[in-house]
Amino acid sequence: MAARDPAIAVQDLVKIYKTTRAVDGISFALEPGSVTGLLGGNGAGKTTTIAMILGLVMPTSGSARVLGAEMPRQRNRVLFRMNFESPYVDMPHRLTVRQNLAVFGRLYAVADLSARIAQLASELDLGEFLDRPTGKLSAGQKTRVALAKALINSPDVLLLDEPTASLDPDTADWVRTRLERYRAERGATVLLASHNMAEVERLCDRVIIMKRGRIEDDDTPAHLLARYGRETLEEVFLDVARGRGEAAREAAQ
C-alpha cells in the first residue's frame, strides 16, 4: 500500500437484508492516523458498516478496503493488523482476564506475549483483576478488558462500536483518555461508532453522520457546527435525525 493510500476505503457500499437496505450506497475514505466518528440513530447502518469493514458481513454490492485489502475476500492479509471492540461482543466468562488475553495474543501471534500483557495491565489498570474470571468483573472493568483485547496486537486500524456505552461518566472519560493516548503513540486509524456526541467531539477529527443507511453529512466537527449554526454536535445530530438538516444549514448561511 502506498504511503498516502487511505487506511479504510469504502466505495458505493450497499447491504440489503432481505428487503431492508441497511446500508445504501455509502462512500468514504479514512486517512491513516485519523479518528473518525460514525454517528447515527438506531438502525442508521453504523454497526453494519463496521461489520462489513471487519469482514464479518458480506456487502451486497460495492467494496470495503482496509489497508488495501478487499474485505472479506482478502481479510487474511490484514486481520492481524486490525482489531475491534464492542459492548455487544463478549469474551469467555469463565476464563480469567490473563487467560483471555493469552489466547487472543496467541491468535494474533503477538511476540513476547507475557510482556505485552503486563504492559497492557499497567496501562489499563488491569493488575488487580488480571487473574479473576472475566464474567465476574463490573461493566467498567469488562470494558477495560475488552479494550486490552482490542489493543493486544497494537492494531494499525481500530474499530470501536459504542466503546463507552453503559459506562459511568468517570469510566467513560478514562476510556477516552486511553484511546487518545493510543492513537497519539501508535498513529493508528480509528473508526468509532457512537451515540455519545461529547465523545465524538472530543476524540474525532472527522464526523460521518448516517441516517437510514445513507451518509447525511461528512465533515470536521468544527465545520459541521459552523454549517448548521449550532453550539454542539448533539444539536447537529438532532437536526439531521429530525429531518431539519437542510433548513438548519440554510438558516446558518
Place this chain on the structure above:
Amino acid sequence: MSLSSQPALMISPHRVSAMVLRYLYLLRSSWSRVLELIYWPAVQLLVWGFLQFYIAQNSGFFARAGGVFIGAVMMWDILFRGQLGFSISFLEEMWSRNLANLMISPLRPIEFVMALMVMSIVRLAIGMVPVSLIAIAFFGFNVYGLGLALAAFFMNLMLTSWSVGLVVSGLVMRNGMGAESLAWTMMFLIMPVICVYYPVSVLPGWLQWLAWALPPTYVFEGMRALILEQQFRADLMIAAFALNAAYFAVAVAVFLALLRSARRIGSLLQSGE
C-alpha cells in the same frame, strides 16, 4: 512489539493450539463440565452392562455373545460423544458471545475446525477412559483387547462424528441458537439405521441400502464380527474409511458454505435466536 506476518494460505499450528488452550482453560475452570463428560457414558454403560448380564443368564446366544452390548454402547458413545465434544466446543463460543471476536482475528476457519477436532478427542478421552476401566472392573470387558481393530473403529467413528459436528456447527452459526438442539439430536436421527445393537440383516431390504451408505454401520457390523466370530473384517473398515473421507470433505464444504451464508445474512455478529 513486533508481529509475525503470515502468508494467507498458511495453516498456523500456533493458532490451533491457542484455541485448544482456550478450551482447556474452560474445562479446568469448570468441574461440572468435566464430571458431565464422564457421568452419562458411565450411567449408560452400567445400565446396558447389567442388562447384558441378565439376558445372558437366560439366553444361550447372549451367553456366548458376551461383550456385544457393552462394546456397542462404547462404540456408540465414541460416535455420539465425539460429535458432542466437537459441537459443544463450538457452542461455547456462541454461549459466551465470542464468535465475532474469533472471526475478526487471524484465526482461519480450517484452524478453528482443527481445534474443535482436537477438543472432541480430548473431551472423549476424559469421558471414555474412566468408562473403559469401569467396563473391565464390572463386566470383564476389555475394549483395549480389541487391539488394532479398536484403532480402525475409533478412527472411522471419529471421522463420522466430525462430519456431523461440522454440519451442526455450521447450521448453528448461520441460523443462531434456535438450531442449538441439533447438537444433541442429529446423531439420534441416524441411530436406528446404523444398527448399533442389531445386525443390518434385521432391517427391511430398502432400509439396508441406506444403512450401508452410512459409515458407522460398517463399524458396528465389524465389531460384531470381531466379538462373535473373532474375525476382523478389513473390507468393512476400508469401505467405511472411503465413505468417511467423502462425507468429511462434503461436511467441510458445507461448513464453509454456511459460513459464507452467515456473512451474507449478518449472523456472525449475533449469537441469539
